[in-house]
Structures are given as C-alpha cells and as structure tokens.
Amino acid sequence: MPSAEPVFLWTATVTLLIGFFYFFAAFRVGNFRQKHGIRAPATSGHPEFDRAYRVQLNTLEQMGIVLPFLWVAAFYPIGWAWLAPLVATVWVVSRIIYLAAYMADPDKRLAGAMLGGVCNLALFIIAAAGVARIWLIPHAM
Amino acid sequence: MPSAEPVFLWTATVTLLIGFFYFFAAFRVGNFRQKHGIRAPATSGHPEFDRAYRVQLNTLEQMGIVLPFLWVAAFYPIGWAWLAPLVATVWVVSRIIYLAAYMADPDKRLAGAMLGGVCNLALFIIAAAGVARIWLIPHAM
Amino acid sequence: MPSAEPVFLWTATVTLLIGFFYFFAAFRVGNFRQKHGIRAPATSGHPEFDRAYRVQLNTLEQMGIVLPFLWVAAFYPIGWAWLAPLVATVWVVSRIIYLAAYMADPDKRLAGAMLGGVCNLALFIIAAAGVARIWLIPHAM
Numbered sequence: 462m463p464s465a466e467p468v469f470l471w472t473a474t475v476t477l478l479i480g481f482f483y484f485f486a487a488f489r490v491g492n493f494r495q496k497h498g499i500r501a502p503a504t505s506g507h508p509e510f511d512r513a514y515r516v517q518l519n520t521l522e523q524m525g526i527v528l529p530f531l532w533v534a535a536f537y538p539i540g541w542a543w544l545a546p547l548v549a550t551v552w553v554v555s556r557i558i559y560l561a562a563y564m565a566d567p568d569k570r571l572a573g574a575m576l577g578g579v580c581n582l583a584l585f586i587i588a589a590a591g592v593a594r595i596w597l598i599p600h601a602m
Numbered sequence: 603m604p605s606a607e608p609v610f611l612w613t614a615t616v617t618l619l620i621g622f623f624y625f626f627a628a629f630r631v632g633n634f635r636q637k638h639g640i641r642a643p644a645t646s647g648h649p650e651f652d653r654a655y656r657v658q659l660n661t662l663e664q665m666g667i668v669l670p671f672l673w674v675a676a677f678y679p680i681g682w683a684w685l686a687p688l689v690a691t692v693w694v695v696s697r698i699i700y701l702a703a704y705m706a707d708p709d710k711r712l713a714g715a716m717l718g719g720v721c722n723l724a725l726f727i728i729a730a731a732g733v734a735r736i737w738l739i740p741h742a743m
Numbered sequence: 744m745p746s747a748e749p750v751f752l753w754t755a756t757v758t759l760l761i762g763f764f765y766f767f768a769a770f771r772v773g774n775f776r777q778k779h780g781i782r783a784p785a786t787s788g789h790p791e792f793d794r795a796y797r798v799q800l801n802t803l804e805q806m807g808i809v810l811p812f813l814w815v816a817a818f819y820p821i822g823w824a825w826l827a828p829l830v831a832t833v834w835v836v837s838r839i840i841y842l843a844a845y846m847a848d849p850d851k852r853l854a855g856a857m858l859g860g861v862c863n864l865a866l867f868i869i870a871a872a873g874v875a876r877i878w879l880i881p882h883a884m
Contacts, residue, residue, distance in 0.1 A: 463745060463746065505784075511784045512784050514784075515783060515784035515786070521803070522769060522799070522800070522803055523769075525762075525765055525769075525803045525806055526762055526765060526766050526769065529758050529759075529761065529762040529810065530759070530762055533755045533758050533759060533762075536745075536746040536751065536755055537746055537752075537755055563783070563784075567782065567783035567784050568782065568783070570783060574773075581766060582766075585759070585762065585763060585766065588755075588759060588762075589759055592752070592755050592756055592759060595746075595752055596752070596756075602746065602747045
C-alpha cells in the first residue's frame with residue numbers, strides 16, 4: 462500500500478484539512494442564505510451572502526489546482542517528500558486569511574489570495590519535479 | 603496495488619456513479635441552454651435552465667467535499683471499510699432526490715440537501731478516523 | 744507503489760497538464776479583473792472578463808468529470824492502459840481550442856465543447872470497463 466509511507470499520511474491529513482475548511486466555507490453560505498432569506502436558485506442578494514459564496518466558490522476553484530498537484534506529488538515525491546503537504550498546509554492558512562479579509566472587505570482579499578497563488582505555483586513545481594525525475598531516471602521509482 | 607482490495611473497488615465503483623450522475627446533470631444544462639436559447643456567457647435566463655445549472659454547480663460544490671474524504675477513507679480505511687463507499691452511494695441517492703425536487707420547486711430542495719449534508723459529515727468522520735488511527739497506531743498500516 | 748507502472752506515470756503527467764492549463768485559465772481571470780477594474784465579489788462586468796471567467800469555471804466543471812474517471816482508469820486499467828491518459832490529453836487540446844474560440848466569440852465554442860464532451864464519454868466508458876472487468880473476473884487484478 463502506498464498509504465504506508467509518511468508522505469501519503471501527511472498528504473491524506475492535509476487533504477482532510479482542506480476538505481474540512483471547504484466544508485465549513487460551504488456551510489456558512491447555507492446559513493447566510495437562510496439568515497438573509499435569499500431564495501434558490503439566486504446566488505446573490507445580500508453583501509454578506511455574496512461574499513461568503515464567492516469565498517466558497519473561489520476556494521473550490523483553487524482546490525482544482527491544489528488537490529491534483531498535491532496528490533501527484535504524493536505518488537511521485539521529490540527528495541523532501543514533506544514539502545508538498547507542508548505547502549498545502551500553508552495554502553489552508555492562506556484560505557483562512559482570505560476568508561476573514563474577504564468578509565470584512567473584498568478589497569482586502571489580495572494578501573490571502575497571493576499567498577495562496579504562491580502555494581499553487583510551488584505545488585506545481587514540486588509535482589512536476591517529482592514526475593520529471595521518473596521520466597528522466599525511470600529506475601528511481 | 604491498493605486497487606486489489608475490495609474497499610478500493612467499491613470506492614472506484616461509487617466514484618463512477620458520482621461522475622456519471624454529475625455528467626448527466628451537466629449534460630442537462632447544455633440541453634436547457636439550447637432549448638431556451640440562452641447564449642453564452644450568460645448563466646441564467648429561464649427558470650428551467652437556472653435550476654438545472656444550480657443543481658449542476660451545487661453538485662460540483664458538494665463533490666469537492668465527498669471525493670477527497672471518500673478517497674482518503676479508501677487509502678486509510680476504518681474497520682468497516684465498506685462504510686465510506688456505502689455513505690457515498692447514499693449521497694448519490696440524495697443528489698437524485700435533490701435534482702428532482704429542485705427542478706419541481708427550489709424551495710423543496712432541503713430534504714435532499716440535508717441528506718447529502720449528513721453524508722458529507724459522515725464521510726469526514728470516517729476519513730478522519732481512518733487517518734487518526736494510523737497517527738495513533740502507526741504499525742496498524 | 745502503483746506509481747511504478749507506466750499507466751500511472753502517464754496519468755500523473757496528463758494530470759499536471761490539466762492542472763497547469765486550468766491554473767493558466769484562472770490566472771487570466773485575475774488579470775482581466777484587474778485590467779477592467781471589476782471589483783469583488785462581482786463575477787461579471789466586461790465581456791472579456793465574463794468570457795474568461797466562464798472558460799475557467801466551465802473547465803473546472805469539466806474537470807469534475809475528467810479527473811475522477813481518469814484516475815479510476817489508472818487504478819483499474821483496461822488492456823490498452825495508455826488509452827485513458829491519451830484521451831485526457833486530447834481533452835486538454837479541446838480546452839485550448841475552447842478557450843481560444845470562446846474568447847473570440849462565445850458562439851464559436853461548440854467545436855471545442857463537443858470534442859471535450861466526446862473525451863468525457865470515452866473516459867467514462869474506459870473507466871467503467873476497467874472496473875467492470877474486476878467485478879466480473881476478480882483474479883484479473
């Protein structure tokens with residue numbers, strides 16, 4: 462089982478963190494929908510709801526980058542196998558910052574968004590390095 | 603190969619179910635777009651289209667919770683390894699109920715949505731228990 | 744490690760391609776948001792931004808079909824194990840066509856969208872065949 466390796470356990474653990482944060486972000490949206498009486502299928506109607514919904518959807522949009530790279534890196538780890546799960550943990554922190562700032566004032570979201578973007582790029586480089594290594598040195602697997 | 607284990611085969615099978623349901627939900631949106639002459643990039647314009655699109659997007663939003671937890675549980679199964687794929691199957695059923703109710707009247711979506719939410723929470727607990735077990739008892743792997 | 748098998752390496756490589764294309768599509772949206780001064784949480788306000796955002800979100804919507812099927816096919820490959828990663832590569836090409844056509848004129852998006860849809864369907868059939876084979880002939884694993 463690949464899951465016996467530490468990199469896999471760290472990857473699974475941070476995936477739970479990511480999923481839990483996103484679950485929380487989605488749950489808030491449902492609450493604000495009820496609080497402000499915004500009837501489906503509308504996805505806007507009150508600033509608080511609109512912000513919470515954009516935070517949720519933007520988080521999902523970013524997960525489309527983070528999760529594939531994180532798991533490719535788990536299957537094809539580089540020498541510092543802990544690096545990808547660590548970067549993904551920083552990404553979760555960037556999302557907490559993003560959520561708090563966005564709810565206060567959408568114009569203040571950039572710090573969290575940029576930290577998240579740097580994590581995305583780092584995860585791509587780490588995953589690509591791990592895969593490239595096996596293409597170049599097949600017996601390294 | 604981890605795929606030789608029954609929990610993995612069940613997980614893969616229910617993943618096909620989830621993907622197929624979502625594919626169907628997305629396909630309907632394309633049809634309603636054509637039927638009601640809603641030109642891209644608009645994502646609203648007729649109640650039937652608006653409802654179908656929200657069902658599709660909400661399904662994708664929920665898949666961001668279900669799929670990560672389901673696969674973490676496949677790599678780190680608890681004693682009842684069949685439980686996570688079973689809960690995910692119930693989630694697919696909740697989505698069928700949600701789609702049918704939402705298309706009839708968006709205000710009637712809550713039963714399906716709440717059943718799906720319970721499945722999300724159950725999958726998180728199952729996946730977290732599976733991962734926590736390995737952190738606490740490493741040689742259990 | 745399942746990652747030692749060629750089908751897995753091809754799957755990981757095309758997953759990097761998919762992630763990178765999507766990352767690029769999302770990055771463009773951020774740039775157009777700034778260029779046209781569209782303030783969050785708005786997700787429309789200028790045709791160029793609106794098109795770029797729909798391309799990004801539609802790509803994410805399609806990734807909800809492609810990635811699960813692609814990875815199920817990696818764990819349960821059919822005889823031509825290279826077929827699923829190849830189809831997913833064609834899917835990335837269909838997305839490049841889609842992006843270029845959509846930005847020029849949303850009404851011209853259909854060729855790319857239909858090629859992508861054919862890839863989705865092919866990936867479902869390949870993944871379902873791989874899983875069905877193990878249900879029918881368990882010792883084939």
